[in-house]
Amino acid sequence: MQQFVNVTLSGLTQGMIYSAFALALVLIWRSTRIVNFAQGSMAAATAFIALAIINAGASYWVALPVALAAGFLMGAIVERVIIRPVEGGPELNAVIVTLGLFVAIQASIAIIAGSSFQSFPTPFGVRGFTIGDTTIALTPTSLYIIGSVLVVMGLLVALFRFTRVGLAMRASAFGQEVARLLGVRVGRMLTLGWALAAVVGSLSGLLIAGGGFVYPAYMDSLIVFGFVAAVLGGLDSPIGAIVGGLILGLALSYIAGYVDRGSALVNVAALVILMVVLLVRPGGLFASSTARRA
Amino acid sequence: MTDAQGSTAVSVGKGATKALLHVEGLTSSYGPVRALDGVSLSAEAGRITAVLGANGAGKTTLLRTISGLVRPTAGKVTLDGEDITRAPVEAMVGKGMAHVPEGRGVIAELTVDENLRVGSLFRGKVDRSEFDRVYDLFPRIAERRDNAAHTLSGGERQMLVIGRALLAKPRILLLDEPSLGLAPRIVAQIFGLLRKLVDSEGLSVLLVEQNARSALSVADVGVVLNLGRVVVTDQARSLMADEGLRHAYLGF
Numbered sequence: 212m213q214q215f216v217n218v219t220l221s222g223l224t225q226g227m228i229y230s231a232f233a234l235a236l237v238l239i240w241r242s243t244r245i246v247n248f249a250q251g252s253m254a255a256a257t258a259f260i261a262l263a264i265i266n267a268g269a270s271y272w273v274a275l276p277v278a279l280a281a282g283f284l285m286g287a288i289v290e291r292v293i294i295r296p297v298e299g300g301p302e303l304n305a306v307i308v309t310l311g312l313f314v315a316i317q318a319s320i321a322i323i324a325g326s327s328f329q330s331f332p333t334p335f336g337v338r339g340f341t342i343g344d345t346t347i348a349l350t351p352t353s354l355y356i357i358g359s360v361l362v363v364m365g366l367l368v369a370l371f372r373f374t375r376v377g378l379a380m381r382a383s384a385f386g387q388e389v390a391r392l393l394g395v396r397v398g399r400m401l402t403l404g405w406a407l408a409a410v411v412g413s414l415s416g417l418l419i420a421g422g423g424f425v426y427p428a429y430m431d432s433l434i435v436f437g438f439v440a441a442v443l444g445g446l447d448s449p450i451g452a453i454v455g456g457l458i459l460g461l462a463l464s465y466i467a468g469y470v471d472r473g474s475a476l477v478n479v480a481a482l483v484i485l486m487v488v489l490l491v492r493p494g495g496l497f498a499s500s501t502a503r504r505a
Numbered sequence: 506m507t508d509a510q511g512s513t514a515v516s517v518g519k520g521a522t523k524a525l526l527h528v529e530g531l532t533s534s535y536g537p538v539r540a541l542d543g544v545s546l547s548a549e550a551g552r553i554t555a556v557l558g559a560n561g562a563g564k565t566t567l568l569r570t571i572s573g574l575v576r577p578t579a580g581k582v583t584l585d586g587e588d589i590t591r592a593p594v595e596a597m598v599g600k601g602m603a604h605v606p607e608g609r610g611v612i613a614e615l616t617v618d619e620n621l622r623v624g625s626l627f628r629g630k631v632d633r634s635e636f637d638r639v640y641d642l643f644p645r646i647a648e649r650r651d652n653a654a655h656t657l658s659g660g661e662r663q664m665l666v667i668g669r670a671l672l673a674k675p676r677i678l679l680l681d682e683p684s685l686g687l688a689p690r691i692v693a694q695i696f697g698l699l700r701k702l703v704d705s706e707g708l709s710v711l712l713v714e715q716n717a718r719s720a721l722s723v724a725d726v727g728v729v730l731n732l733g734r735v736v737v738t739d740q741a742r743s744l745m746a747d748e749g750l751r752h753a754y755l756g757f
Binding site for chain 1: 572574594595596597598599603604605606610612613614615619622623626627669673
């Protein structure tokens with residue numbers, strides 16, 4: 212029983228991070244129909260910015276907002292400068308551009324920060340809470356992870372639901388031509404969408420780094436898991452991304468916890484889960500019934 | 506009947522009117538295909554101007570070129586005297602022109618109410634009573650205001666996009682085939698409402714229609730387009746009366 216609780220708790224914590232990364236992919240996909248393969252290395256770049264600030268002597272709480280702001284800027288610049296010229300062209304062009312960007316950013320990190328492992332701090336402890344005389348796998352850090360992802364998701368929901376900018380962003384994503392005809396500056400909204408997605412991606416990169424090590428390719432496995440989570444949820448649905456991330460986190464945690472030598476199987480298991488879901492529900496778990504117009 | 510290449514539209518009854526939207530020598534191409542070939546026409550204030558013609562006559566391209574979605578290779582568009590030929594698409598609605606594109610243009614993922622709000626976004630904060638007014642005009646969509654727009658029927662979608670355009674407070678409404686795929690009863694209802702808005706609130710409408718009979722029954726002026734050129738511009742009732750023309754170009 213205790214093991215079950217522990218495995219579940221750590222699965223949920225990891226799942227929240229996958230959810231955040233998947234959400235970043237979904238936000239970009241549903242507004243620009245581009246899978247941003249560079250999301251992982253963009254997030255890694257912001258984690259290295261945070262690390263540089265912390266190494267310079269500042270606190271984690273200074274480094275965090277600066278890194279997220281850097282993510283915001285990077286997302287906006289990438290959309291404006293690199294993605295805009297290939298938007299509207301053949302879909303494959305944009306995909307190849309984001310792949311190229313992924314490699315380029317990762318290489319730049321290695322050149323600037325070196326490719327050695329560097330430890331990344333976490334603002335809270337990683338010792339589990341104690342209930343009675345048993346220690347459970349819920350740590351202050353995992354509460355911080357779950358809490359911060361929930362806060363960011365809540366802010367995004369509020370933005371999209373209750374603000375004019377949010378409505379303009381949704382209109383731009385779902386009806387680009389109509390939005391333009393109604394005076395919405397669609398280009399700006401797409402830039403803002405990329406910027407916000409990069410913030411969420413950066414958050415996932417900072418959270419997964421916390422208490423561990425960073426190196427230029429440290430995001431690679433999260434990219435895979437985040438992508439699987441996004442596709443699980445349907446790629447078009449923010450709710451789907453979140454649920455997909457949690458399902459994947461739990462499933463991988465159970466496999467690592469209960470299957471013999473399970474931790475070696477985690478990557479394979481992620482792909483098996485993906486294949487099974489796509490066989491049963493090709494559109495993902497939260498496939499919308501609405502056919503999208505071109 | 507005025508000559509096709511004439512740069513001014515006919516002045517039609519009811520005293521002096523002035524061209525609110527004026528199009529002169531408009532030419533545009535989709536790749537190698539010249540869709541518009543020197544089209545000139547005017548839409549007068551407080552009138553319904555119907556552009557008629559068969560499929561492929563260039564009707565949709567005409568509206569898309571006027572609103573800037575397609576860039577003309579030659580010609581000029583003026584709105585109330587201002588040259589808007591090269592103005593960005595996003596700026597048109599602020600100048601008083603609302604274009605409802607072909608195929609209704611409902612944003613399917615948003616609710617009915619959100620769709621309406623998109624129409625008023627560029628105006629900043631808008632009094633809720635303006636929404637109530639649109640819902641009064643179209644009680645059928647009022648009942649569905651919190652439903653996703655993709656659940657609406659074709660007629661309801663048309664009502665929604667017209668209501669949404671009205672929330673942009675346009676001086677001129679550009680409508681692309683509003684009757685497409687709708688039951689005659691719904692078409693009559695929508696056209697009747699347009700007539701009412703034009704007569705009572707001074708709205709101006711430039712309507713593009715394949716359904717010439719319905720369009721002419723509501724319009725003041727008709728412009729017949731064929732293969733990207735204006736064939737004839739005249740009062741709607743004169744076009745109705747011209748049997749030869751109807752058979753040749755309007756299919757009824």
